[in-house]
Amino acid sequence: MYGLVNRAIEQLVVSLKGENGWRGVCAHANIPSDGFVSMQAYDDDITYRLVGAVSARLGLAPEMVLEAFGEYWITYTAAEGYGSLMDAGGKHLREFLDNLNDMHGRVETVFPQLRMPQFRVQELSASEFHLHYTSTREGLAPMVLGLVKGLAKRFDQPIEITQTVFKAHVQDEDVFLVRLLDESKE
Numbered sequence: 110m111y112g113l114v115n116r117a118i119e120q121l122v123v124s125l126k127g128e129n130g131w132r133g134v135c136a137h138a139n140i141p142s143d144g145f146v147s148m149q150a151y152d153d154d155i156t157y158r159l160v161g162a163v164s165a166r167l168g169l170a171p172e173m174v175l176e177a178f179g180e181y182w183i184t185y186t187a188a189e190g191y192g193s194l195m196d197a198g199g200k201h202l203r204e205f206l207d208n209l210n211d212m213h214g215r216v217e218t219v220f221p222q223l224r225m226p227q228f229r230v231q232e233l234s235a236s237e238f239h240l241h242y243t244s245t246r247e248g249l250a251p252m253v254l255g256l257v258k259g260l261a262k263r264f265d266q267p268i269e270i271t272q273t274v275f276k277a278h279v280q281d282e283d284v285f286l287v288r289l290l291d292e293s294k295e
């Protein structure tokens with residue numbers, strides 16, 4: 110994945126465990142700790158190894174690391190110069206998720222080798238919808254949980270989210286049920 114993603118993992122670890130903590134993670138993952146270039150595409154294996162090393166060093170399940178990372182990504186990208194893109198994405202959670210493929214499409218002009226995930230919102234009622242997530246990668250559904258929780262915080266919309274379908278050989282997507290707990294906030 111692009112260095113922007115690995116740099117975000119670095120920032121998250123530094124904010125929790127300082128520079129020494131980050132050096133420990135890199136040593137564990139057998140990766141040099143001299144930093145990633147945001148605009149450079151790296152092998153996915155590096156990202157997965159980093160997640161595994163953070164999990165081992167912090168004593169958290171890999172799924173928890175991915176979820177924490179997803180939530181962190183929302184504030185990280187906004188602070189890293191993509192705030193206006195985030196602002197243009199929508200005024201509330203469902204609108205934002207509806208526009209997410211277009212938003213990643215715009216990101217693709219900056220990151221041409223992007224392997225974009227695809228999202229689809231399926232409305233169930235005024236307060237519930239299914240979010241369908243398709244990716245060429247494996248194992249990132251917990252990150253989507255964190256991303257959506259982070260977005261809900263960004264829009265100040267309390268939600269409940271659970272994964273209802275898990276990607277497997279017969280099923281090529283993950284599905285999440287999102288329940289808006291305060292309908293007055295869309």
Ligand code: HEM
Pocket residue numbers: 110111113114150186187191192194195209213216220222223224225226243244245246249252253256257260
């Ligand atoms: C302006 C904000 C954002 C930027 C700049 C951005 C950019 C990126 C980049 C560069 C990657 C790496 C893909 C690759 O190297 O092939 C990525 C992956 C990803 N992004 Fe975004 N993104 C943003 C917001 C979001 C949001 C709000 C979500 C919410 C669901 C999201 C969901 C994902 C997921 C799940 C992946 C993992 C790739 C996969 O599933 O295969 N992104 N994004």
